[in-house]
Amino acid sequence: MKRIGLLFVLLFTLTAYAQEKKYAGQPPITxxxxxxxxxxxxxxxxxxxxxxxxxxxxxxxxxxxxxxxxxxxxxxxxxxxxxxxxxxxxxxxxxxxxxxxxxxxxxxxxxxxxxxxxxxxxxxxxxxxxxxxxxxxxxxxxxxxxxxxxxxxxxxxxxxxxxxxxxxxxxGQELETSSHVKDWVNRISRKKFVTQQVIGQSTEGRDMNVVTIGKEKSKQMVMVISRQHPPEVTGYLAMRTFIETIASDSRLAKKFRRKYTVYVVPLMNPDGVDNGHWRHSKGGIDLNRDWSNFNQPETSSVRDFMNNRAADTKGKFFFGIDFHSTWDDIYYTVDPKLEGNMPGLVTDWLTAVKTALPNYEPNIKPNDQLIPTAVSRNYFFVAHGAESLVFEVGDNTPRDFLKEKAKVSANELMRLLLDR
Ligand SMILES: [Zn+2]
The missing domain is CATH 2.60.40 (Immunoglobulin-like)
Structure with a gap:
């Protein structure tokens, strides 16, 4: 009996330990x-x-x-x-x-x-x-x-x-190709406050689509991108729920859309996705290393779009988010000591998400090496002052949980952006 009790305690301890193990994050970007x-x-x-x-x-x-x-x-x-x-x-x-x-x-x-x-x-x-x-x-x-x-x-x-x-x-993951993404874009664009436009072409000539949620000329802007890396489907699925929440009929979302405009590039690497690439664009390049050189048409179309929006509206990007997938859920943030257009936003946001999701402990890895910008998060922050981060979803994160987290994340973000 005693032995069984001991075994149980040992097993319990091991299980608890296993659950606490967290992904340490990727090494510094090369x-x-x-x-x-x-x-x-x-x-x-x-x-x-x-x-x-x-x-x-x-x-x-x-x-x-x-x-x-x-x-x-x-x-x-x-x-x-x-x-x-x-x-x-x-x-x-x-x-x-x-x-x-x-x-x-x-x-x-x-x-x-x-x-x-x-x-x-x-x-x-x-x-x-x-x-x-x-x-x-x-x-x-x-x-x-x-x-x-x-x-x-x-x-x-x-x-x-x-x-x-x-x-x-x-x-290997749910097959979400450019035509599936297009279906989603068309579906969400039926709402009268959602529009879509083409901002450029990929290397192989596929459209780079931007979905706009809210008013066209708002001075308060949010940038959302996803799927620079083709197999990272869980990040894309989280992005979808995040955007659907912002485009929902809730009172919060309606209020938010009166003040902010959200721009979404749901598919940054359409050639890579449709050709089944593991990582790169048709240019053979990791697009998320090209946000300082802008040698690739996919990244430069988004750079030009953001610059044009900022110039046309004389407004600012307050928040930028890039959805990816990796071994486990993790947030790669900008070190909070560096201040953008809304200092403290990302820290407050992740705290609010933690509070709203019972038993959820966000795994946060801040970074203060932002130059050369190379990755989208750094570019959003350095070029536009947008409080920015990479939102990484685990490959095997249960799909219902990733949706729940994305929904809570969108609601808490809208609340915070409105409060400021
Ligand atoms: Zn990625």
Missing amino acids: IVPTTSLPVQKQWKGEFTFPDSDISFSNDFIGARLNGVAKNQDGSFTVLITSENTPINMSPWYAFKVWSKSPRTIDVFLTYQQGAKHRYYPKLSTDGREWTAIDSTDYVEYEKGDADFGAGSLPVKVKLKLPVGKKALWVA
Whole structure:
């Protein structure tokens, strides 16, 4: 009895300790050249086998499948490769698979040298609604023992997949491509106080869209961007709820929109997203290193847009936020000792979010090295005085919690901006 009690205490302590572990954040940003580099496009089509009725396909927009091999035992190995190297550990995969007769197959996910498996597989029958694969159908190999980062990942994984005539979709994160984003933009733009405009073209000629919420000529402005990095879908999902809350019919939102205008670029890297890039733009560049050089059309279109807005309205950007995803929820803020157009706003905001969400402890990493600006947060702050931050959502943060947090965050921000 005593022993069981001790074991229980030990387990409880270990669990409590595990829950307290927090992602320490990324190391300081490396400044790199941002002139364009070549990228490798993926071959698109069906992968079939003469001695099997199983077919794979990557013939759709977004994410990657770069090769499929049939193994001796009837299982399959797929290969996922990046647009170029060096590259971050964020292999973004998706494929469809089907067979003439229903059965269960084993599929190994493997990656180019140096890369490991990161995104937990999601399944779909229509490419729209996704469910995480059952953990009993998922096996990890050579998993690292770190809590976060590359050291926490398995080298490869095996999926047990039920296949039949109707294609099964398998993807690393929910597939949110430029057409899905466009659908969302069109939906939200039905509101009479929401408009959309094109502010430029990406390297491959896709539109750079800005959604405007509120009055056109307001002097009090907020800048929101998302998806500089293609697989960072959870950050994008949080951005959507954040914006939907600001565009909602609540009394707070209506009052807020009378005073402030919010500009949103929901998809900063449309080429990267549609080509299934792990990180970079079609220019082969991490766009979130180009906010001082502005060598890429995606970043320079937003720079020009913000400068034009500030000049046209003679107003100011009071707040700027850039939504991303990483290993765990974290906020990369500007050190509060540096003062922009509304000193203390971000600190007060995160305190308000903590108070509003029971048992939630925000993981905040301030930064005071803002020059060269390189990243959007620094540019928003240095060039426009906008109190700014990077809002990072964990890859595996439960989708209902990330929405709840985004909603609370939008409400607390509107309250604070109105109070000042
Ligand atoms: Zn990112």
